[in-house]
Amino acid sequence: MTVSRAFKTDSSVSDTTRDAILKxxxxxGYVFDSTxxxxxxxxxxxxxxxxxxxxxxxxxETVRGLAEGLKPRGxxxxxxxxxxxxxxxxxxxxxxxxxxxxxxxxxxGRHTARARRMLENxxxxxxxxxxxxxxxxxxxxxxxxxxxxxxxxxxxVARGLSRIAFIGGDTTRDTRGADRRAGFVAAMQAxxxxxxxxxxxxxxxxxxxxxxxxxxxxxxxLPDTQAVICxxxxxAFGALTExxxxxxxxxxxxxxxxxxxxxxxxxxxxxxxxxxxxxxDIGARAAALILDVMDGRQGVPARIVISPELxxxxxxx
Amino acid sequence: MTVSRAFKTDSSVSDTTRDAILKxxxxxGYVFDSTxxxxxxxxxxxxxxxxxxxxxxxxxETVRGLAEGLKPRGxxxxxxxxxxxxxxxxxxxxxxxxxxxxxxxxxxGRHTARARRMLENxxxxxxxxxxxxxxxxxxxxxxxxxxxxxxxxxxxVARGLSRIAFIGGDTTRDTRGADRRAGFVAAMQAxxxxxxxxxxxxxxxxxxxxxxxxxxxxxxxLPDTQAVICxxxxxAFGALTExxxxxxxxxxxxxxxxxxxxxxxxxxxxxxxxxxxxxxDIGARAAALILDVMDGRQGVPARIVISPELxxxxxxx
DNA sequence: TGGATTTTTGGCAGCGGTAACGATACCAAA
DNA sequence: TTTGGTATCGTTACCGCTGCCAAAAATCCA
Numbered sequence: 001m002t003v004s005r006a007f008k009t010d011s012s013v014s015d016t017t018r019d020a021i022l023k024x025x026x027x028x029g030y031v032f033d034s035t036x037x038x039x040x041x042x043x044x045x046x047x048x049x050x051x052x053x054x055x056x057x058x059x060x061e062t063v064r065g066l067a068e069g070l071k072p073r074g075x076x077x078x079x080x081x082x083x084x085x086x087x088x089x090x091x092x093x094x095x096x097x098x099x100x101x102x103x104x105x106x107x108x109g110r111h112t113a114r115a116r117r118m119l120e121n122x123x124x125x126x127x128x129x130x131x132x133x134x135x136x137x138x139x140x141x142x143x144x145x146x147x148x149x150x151x152x153x154x155x156x157v158a159r160g161l162s163r164i165a166f167i168g169g170d171t172t173r174d175t176r177g178a179d180r181r182a183g184f185v186a187a188m189q190a191x192x193x194x195x196x197x198x199x200x201x202x203x204x205x206x207x208x209x210x211x212x213x214x215x216x217x218x219x220x221x222l223p224d225t226q227a228v229i230c231x232x233x234x235x236a237f238g239a240l241t242e243x244x245x246x247x248x249x250x251x252x253x254x255x256x257x258x259x260x261x262x263x264x265x266x267x268x269x270x271x272x273x274x275x276x277x278x279x280x281d282i283g284a285r286a287a288a289l290i291l292d293v294m295d296g297r298q299g300v301p302a303r304i305v306i307s308p309e310l311x312x313x314x315x316x317x
Numbered sequence: 318m319t320v321s322r323a324f325k326t327d328s329s330v331s332d333t334t335r336d337a338i339l340k341x342x343x344x345x346g347y348v349f350d351s352t353x354x355x356x357x358x359x360x361x362x363x364x365x366x367x368x369x370x371x372x373x374x375x376x377x378e379t380v381r382g383l384a385e386g387l388k389p390r391g392x393x394x395x396x397x398x399x400x401x402x403x404x405x406x407x408x409x410x411x412x413x414x415x416x417x418x419x420x421x422x423x424x425x426g427r428h429t430a431r432a433r434r435m436l437e438n439x440x441x442x443x444x445x446x447x448x449x450x451x452x453x454x455x456x457x458x459x460x461x462x463x464x465x466x467x468x469x470x471x472x473x474v475a476r477g478l479s480r481i482a483f484i485g486g487d488t489t490r491d492t493r494g495a496d497r498r499a500g501f502v503a504a505m506q507a508x509x510x511x512x513x514x515x516x517x518x519x520x521x522x523x524x525x526x527x528x529x530x531x532x533x534x535x536x537x538x539l540p541d542t543q544a545v546i547c548x549x550x551x552x553a554f555g556a557l558t559e560x561x562x563x564x565x566x567x568x569x570x571x572x573x574x575x576x577x578x579x580x581x582x583x584x585x586x587x588x589x590x591x592x593x594x595x596x597x598d599i600g601a602r603a604a605a606l607i608l609d610v611m612d613g614r615q616g617v618p619a620r621i622v623i624s625p626e627l628x629x630x631x632x633x634x
Numbered sequence: 635t636g637g638a639t640t641t642t643t644g645g646c647a648g649c650g651g652t653a654a655c656g657a658t659a660c661c662a663a664a
Numbered sequence: 665t666t667t668g669g670t671a672t673c674g675t676t677a678c679c680g681c682t683g684c685c686a687a688a689a690a691t692c693c694a
Contacts, residue, residue, distance in 0.1 A: 002643055004682060014642060014690095029438050034415040035361065036680035039352045040649050054380055054396075060372035076412060079371075079396050095393060098351040121346050208584045237581075244586040264554075264581070267525045269561040321652060322673085329671060353650035356679050 007032055038100070046076040047290060048096035048104040050089060052174070053205050054081045058260050059107065061279035062129065062286075066105065069287020075102065082107075084173045084204045090115040097122050103290045109133025109140070110175045125293045127286050130176055130277075132305065139293075141285050143306040145176050146183025148275050151310055152229055152257055153187035159317055161226045161255070162193050167214040167239060168231035170200030177204060177231045180259060184229060197222055201235060211238025212245075219246060226255065227316065233258035233265040236272050240315065255316035261309075270314035277308040324349055355417070363393040364607060365413035365421040367406055369491070370522050371398045375577050376424065378596035379446065379603075383422065386604020392419065399424075401490045401521045407432040414439050420607045426450025426457070427492045442610045444603050447493055447594075449622065456610075458602050460623040462493045463500025465592050468627055469546055469574055470504035476634055478543045478572070479510050484531040484556060485548035487517030494521060494548045497576060501546060514539055518552060528555025529562075536563060543572065544633065550575035550582040553589050557632065572633040578626075587631035594625040 005013045006021040013021075024030075038044045047070060051059040067077055078096060082089040090112045096104060097118055103125040109132070111119070119126045119137050126138035133140060156164055166185075172178040181198065188195035201214040211230055215238070218225060230236035236258030243250050250256055250270055258265055261276035285304055292300045322330045323338040330338075341347075355361045364387060368376040384394055395413060399406040407429045413421060414435055420442040426449070428436070436443045436454050443455035450457060473481055483502075489495040498515065505512035518531035528547055532555070535542060547553035553575030560567050567573055567587055575582055578593035602621055609617045 004680095005643085012642065017642080031435075031439075032415045033356075033417065033680055035352055035356045035417055036649090037682075038649095039350075039356050039651085039679090040681045041683085042649065044352070054371070055374050055377035057372050063371055076397075080393075098349050100350065100352055118348075122348075208580050212584060234580075238584055241584050241586050263525050263551075267529060267555055267558050269558050321650095329673095331672065334673080350650055353679090354652070356681090357650080357652045359679070 042100075044100045044102060045074060046078050046099075046101055048078045048080070048093075048099070048101040050080045050082055050092050050096070050104075050106050052082050052084045052107055054079075056205065057262050058277070058279045062107075062283035065280040065283025065285075066287045067283075069284050070290070073291060075290075086110070086112050086115070086173075090118075093118055102294060103127065105129060105286050105290075107131075108175050109136065109142070125290060127289060129282050129286060131179070132303075136303065139289055139300070139302055139304075141282050141289065141304040141306065143277055143308050144183075145179035146186065148259070148277065148308045149180045149183035149229060150187035150190075152273075152275065153184060153191065155310060155312070156227050156229075156255065156257075156316070157191050157193070163197065163222075163224055163226045164188065164193070165197035165199060165218055165222060165225045165228045166231075167199045167201055167211060167218065167228055167235055169202065169204040169206045171203055174204035174206075174231075177206075180231050197225060201231075206231065207234045208238035208241070211235030212242040213238075215239035215242040216246075219243075219248060227257070228254065229257045229259075231259060233260045233262040233272060233274050236274070236315075237264050237268055240268060240270075240272065250315050251317060257316055261311060265311075265313070268315075273313045273316040274311050275308045276311055278306055282306060359417075361417045361419060362391060363395050363416075363418055365395045365397070365410075365416070365418040367397045367399055367409050367413070367421075367423050369399050369401045369424055371396075373522065374579050375594070375596045379424075379600035382597040382600025382602075383604045384600075386601050387607070390608060392607075403427070403429050403432070403490075407435075410435055419611060420444065422446060422603050422607075424448075425492050426453065426459070442607055444606060446599050446603060448496070449620075453620065456606055456617070456619055456621075458599050458606065458621040458623065460594055460625050461500075462496035463503065465576070465594065465625045466497045466500035466546060467504035467507075469590075469592060470501060470508065472627060472629070473544050473546075473572065473574075473633070474508050474510070480514065480539075480541055480543045481505065481510070482514035482516060482535055482539060482542045482545045483548075484516045484518055484528060484535065484545055484552055486519065486521040486523045488520055491521035491523075491548075494523075497548050514542060518548075523548065524551045525555035525558070528552030529559040530555075532556035532559040533563075536560075536565060544574070545571065546574045546576075548576060550577045550579040550589060550591050553591070553632075554581050554585055557585060557587075557589065567632050568634060574633055578628060582628075582630070585632075590630045590633040591628050592625045593628055595623055599623060 003021050006018045080092040082092060093115050105127045107130050109128045128136055128140050129142050131142045132144050166181055168181045169177045185195040199214040199218050201210040230239055236256050240250055240256055248254055257273040259275050261274045265272035265274045320338050323335045397409040399409060410432050422444045424447050426445045445453055445457050446459050448459045449461050483498055485498045486494045502512040516531040516535050518527040547556055553573050557567055557573055565571055574590040576592050578591045582589035582591040
């Protein structure tokens, strides 16, 4: 028992005994077994996090925000990625819950029925991010993807454009991408404009190559298009390169906008107009929220709304 | 006990009992506790993996290769990132080993003395990747970063260039980046050329912005430079954009090469000459190796050497 | 100096599974 | 009727740690 205490910093053990114990442990090559510790103390000191893709700067920022917020408390992150597949997400959630995390952070607000049920019954804080679901499971930290795109459409229309296209994935697997496309359609209709310039760019995650390919088709089928809003900065950059290859000048001949404020948006020539959803903030606030709940603080908000920022750059206007 | 068996697919339980048990478990909201299972059976069904940065397409590919190879066996990945900091890596390794992973995969071949000792004494398979250390701890799957850059230098020299520069991080924190820079210097010297055109681009991870900034300084201080090799495609692309902003044509006025064969290298205009180190392969082979060791197969190789591929594209020649 | 108080240390039990082994039911062959 | 084999199910102990409580040691105070 004293050995156990010696490995905790806060407990009361005399310095001499602690030193002796740590010395002996080192000599014996002893490594603390947190499996047993977790079983006995019924806590796991980690947070489960699922993101759609491991290779995505936006989600990486959210994870970073989370990690930085949780590190001071010694909470580890168990990270899993779903490949934009709800069935895979369900499997992942099941695996994670078996390990008894202190809380679970998921991306998006849509899940399989079973996944939803497991989360509801888990008895731990559940935080949905990057979205504002109608009926959240527990806590929500996110923004309206549709609304953010609407603001972009409104901005373009206010600048006098009317023939605006949207490049995005061709399934609803990426629910945030689908929400952005729906937001585009709704905004165009609200402005009394034709929302039919939709270019499907393949299965998510659609990246630069898909954006370029989609832009090629757009230029061929709807050459009078004045502006293109892309589901992400990566596809927007791909679209931009296709314009460069074809000698179509951006922005004098065509405007391009992306989503996410990835590094490339700021540095591309021309710099890409985009939307910054403050991904780091999402993670940081999720971390703060988890700590609040774990500490039993009262009045922890169920819903935190992030306000994405419109960044108008050289690729438009 | 029968309950325990009912949850394992292979054990012998009659269908009726199993159904009854699973039904009851579902009614009660029972969730299997893998903490207890792991403690009793002394195995953890996961693999620990450390990478320098979560937001890096190359390392993400390695993790993807690993995950795909391990999934058929139900092995999960516990992922941690070190921020290119060996002290942080040490902390991470200590945390991970406490959870008794089946194997551990680390990036790079340089670690703190204590981290190295912990890995050596861990009693589990240790796999170092993305490098070819002189004295590996256990298994190695990687390539010589210095050698890959040497081949690029040799190619440029064979094409008649002599005033070649290198853009990279200014510390040795990113050991692979430092190896690439060292490879550049050695190759230039071997060719009898001046290896002093070294532009320090800041602390890793250096990305697009740092590449652009470094290219700005290069163009100002060494305007007669004929070619630039960058420590990564991201910095190379940043450098390219700086050329575009300043009206310096690539490749007629200056050649640019990167490292990593990121998506952007293939799609940028002009497409970037680069080196493909087959990151997915590194992960896939690490997974296969782990399974071989876990199955007790004989003749598992201690050292697997990947041969990076030189990709000559429009940004050079 | 003796008793009260605080600090430090140790014993016991149990967290929720499973390894190991034993028991039971059932049926076919001896 | 006995024996043996197979399929299924149950009992016991224990994985390595920590909560709880009590004992021992050190410190304090009148």
